[in-house]
Amino acid sequence: MKEIIYKGSEPSLEYDVVIGLEVHVELSTKTKMYCGCKNIFGGRVNSNCCEICLGMPGTLPTVNKKAVEYAIKAGLAFDCTINKKTSFARKNYFYPDLPKSYQISQANFPLCVGGFVEILLDEGRKTKKISLRQIHMEEDAGKLIHDESLGLTLVDYNRAGVPLIEIVSMPELSSAQEVKAYLETIRNTLMCLGVSDCRMQEGSMRCDVNVSLKPKGSEILGTRCEIKNVGSFNGAVKAVECEINRQKDVLNAGGQIKQITMRWDESKNDNVIMREKESAVDYRYFEEPDLPILEIDEAEIEKIKKTIPELPNAKLARLMKDYGIVYADANLLVSNLDKCEMFESVAKLEKCAPNKVANWLLGDVSRILNEKNIELKDSKLNVRNFSEMLELIEEGKISNTAGKTVLEEIMENDITPLEVIEKNGLVQINDEEALKAIAAEVLSTNPQISELYDKGKTNILGFAVGQCMKLSKGQGNPVIFQKIVADLIKRG
Amino acid sequence: MSFNLEHVGKLAKFVLTEEEIKKFDGQIKEILELIEILPDVPQNGENRVNINQRCGLREDIETSSISIDEVLSNAPQKKAGCFVAPSLR
Numbered sequence: 001m002k003e004i005i006y007k008g009s010e011p012s013l014e015y016d017v018v019i020g021l022e023v024h025v026e027l028s029t030k031t032k033m034y035c036g037c038k039n040i041f042g043g044r045v046n047s048n049c050c051e052i053c054l055g056m057p058g059t060l061p062t063v064n065k066k067a068v069e070y071a072i073k074a075g076l077a078f079d080c081t082i083n084k085k086t087s088f089a090r091k092n093y094f095y096p097d098l099p100k101s102y103q104i105s106q107a108n109f110p111l112c113v114g115g116f117v118e119i120l121l122d123e124g125r126k127t128k129k130i131s132l133r134q135i136h137m138e139e140d141a142g143k144l145i146h147d148e149s150l151g152l153t154l155v156d157y158n159r160a161g162v163p164l165i166e167i168v169s170m171p172e173l174s175s176a177q178e179v180k181a182y183l184e185t186i187r188n189t190l191m192c193l194g195v196s197d198c199r200m201q202e203g204s205m206r207c208d209v210n211v212s213l214k215p216k217g218s219e220i221l222g223t224r225c226e227i228k229n230v231g232s233f234n235g236a237v238k239a240v241e242c243e244i245n246r247q248k249d250v251l252n253a254g255g256q257i258k259q260i261t262m263r264w265d266e267s268k269n270d271n272v273i274m275r276e277k278e279s280a281v282d283y284r285y286f287e288e289p290d291l292p293i294l295e296i297d298e299a300e301i302e303k304i305k306k307t308i309p310e311l312p313n314a315k316l317a318r319l320m321k322d323y324g325i326v327y328a329d330a331n332l333l334v335s336n337l338d339k340c341e342m343f344e345s346v347a348k349l350e351k352c353a354p355n356k357v358a359n360w361l362l363g364d365v366s367r368i369l370n371e372k373n374i375e376l377k378d379s380k381l382n383v384r385n386f387s388e389m390l391e392l393i394e395e396g397k398i399s400n401t402a403g404k405t406v407l408e409e410i411m412e413n414d415i416t417p418l419e420v421i422e423k424n425g426l427v428q429i430n431d432e433e434a435l436k437a438i439a440a441e442v443l444s445t446n447p448q449i450s451e452l453y454d455k456g457k458t459n460i461l462g463f464a465v466g467q468c469m470k471l472s473k474g475q476g477n478p479v480i481f482q483k484i485v486a487d488l489i490k491r492g
Numbered sequence: 493m494s495f496n497l498e499h500v501g502k503l504a505k506f507v508l509t510e511e512e513i514k515k516f517d518g519q520i521k522e523i524l525e526l527i528e529i530l531p532d533v534p535q536n537g538e539n540r541v542n543i544n545q546r547c548g549l550r551e552d553i554e555t556s557s558i559s560i561d562e563v564l565s566n567a568p569q570k571k572a573g574c575f576v577a578p579s580l581r
Contacts, residue, residue: 029552036555045573046563050555054563066552094504096577145574154574157563282503294547 015213020171026204027070033139033163034061041202045156053161055100067163070195075112086111088288097141107285110136119181124327131170176240188312211243223257230264239264323354338376345383351391379411389417401474402426439484442467
């Protein structure tokens with residue numbers, strides 16, 4: 001499709017939003033793309049470098065087999081065609097993050113072409129297929145650290161040469177929400193395949209977003225502007241929203257969209273112009289003379305195909321169908337493989353309803369993990385102690401409140417739920433007489449409860465039950481308390 | 493072969509004077525003329541890129557990196573274990 005410059009002359013004109021994305025994902029291989037240096041995040045600056053990734057003259061790259069395998073795996077998961085003959089190309093640009101002054105990427109013969117990413121919208125009720133142009137392999141650049149006070153830029157080449165795949169979409173996304181769903185689907189899929197950890201906070205997944213507007217229904221694309229290096233899902237959503245609004249304002253005021261490149265500035269909560277693009281950056285691509293054409297065997301592709309597990313969209317649908325959990329919960333579970341596995345293992349034991357397992361996992365378990373800033377696998381929670389805890393609650397032996405105390409302990413220490421209950425005296429009191437005595441005490445020390453209830457404020461019961469639970473040190477059965485308190489008030 | 497020295501200079505972040513442009517323009521054009529004959533060199537029936545030559549792949553096994561001192565040994569300026577580049581902000 002041709003590009004045309006629109007003059008937005010009618011302020012009331014409605015626009016179609018057209019968005020295309022380039023997503024860069026670091027592959028979690030042990031070593032770099034073209035040399036054997038370690039591929040790890042962090043570590044001492046410039047400690048994982050060699051003559052090859054530093055671009056010393058006379059060195060030659062060799063392609064990492066695992067990286068190719070991972071890239072093919074990603075391509076197959078997104079239904080791409082794998083090119084049996086693929087070649088590498090030099091993308092030339094002169095910048096300090098690039099020791100060779102070129103990046104070994106792919107141009108004319110990328111590894112994967114076509115395919116699509118299916119995104120779920122409207123709580124999973126709608127799906128949309130976003131076509132892919134290609135997925136190609138390349139290497140990451142070094143990291144620039146800007147020292148404002150000294151007016152210097154420091155360069156760390158540990159990241160230079162880390163294997164990347166770039167997933168290039170067709171311009172088929174049409175809102176910030178679709179961008180978010182698209183990024184989430186890519187992340188969940190690649191994590192599920194085990195080819196990347198997709199940690200946006202560590203920069204292992206980043207994207208460039210192209211946004212343009214065209215009059216509603218028009219076939220011709222408007223001038224696009226690019227936002228580079230967006231490093232978070234929320235950043236992507238906000239950057240897209242800001243850009244759509246900016247372009248609308250320009251067009252509605254009768255102006256023209258100029259092709260510019262921006263970057264998302266988290267602190268300013270806005271896009272910042274990087275440079276005006278008078279012409280496309282001249283990367284002077286040419287075939288990489290240091291690497292022969294890479295041939296891929298059909299047998300190899302078939303072998304990789306067999307290693308592809310159940311993918312997130314299918315998993316999400318199955319979780320909703322088999323366990324009757326809601327979309328929001330299923331969506332959160334598929335975004336975290338460990339939690340998802342724990343959910344299924346525990347739900348299958350049928351100690352309680354699957355939605356309760358999901359609620360605990362996504363509620364209190366996630367809260368505790370967040371507070372401690374650890375992952376599920378780093379805690380002591382396992383299928384056995386978690387299901388025991390749920391069973392104790394289900395059988396009425398402990399209350400939900402006591403369950404929280406048990407959870408804290410079993411996630412932290414090598415202790416069984418029963419041991420926690422014994423140690424802390426958490427056994428739930430179901431004895432009505434004992435509970436009645438507690439309720440009576442609460443009502444006599446809080447006379448306002450009865451008064452408010454008589455005035456029609458029946459929701460004061462919740463407060464009363466809360467006070468009863470507090471007085472019983474979390475041991476009272478809240479369901480019985482509810483009944484007793486109501487009875488006592490009504491009897492006056 | 494079309495060639496624009498100013499454009500190439502800009503891509504390489506070189507600031508060139510009028511005199512330098514004139515001088516290098518002539519020199520580079522001469523070099524280009526030399527290699528321009530390459531496509532016409534007889535290939536004896538062989539492809540320029542032998543597509544039957546398979547790209548040798550490397551197993552994903554770590555080899556040792558070089559020391560930070562070695563990494564930085566050619567750096568004109570270094571700080572805190574990093575190369576120093578002019579401010580880019």
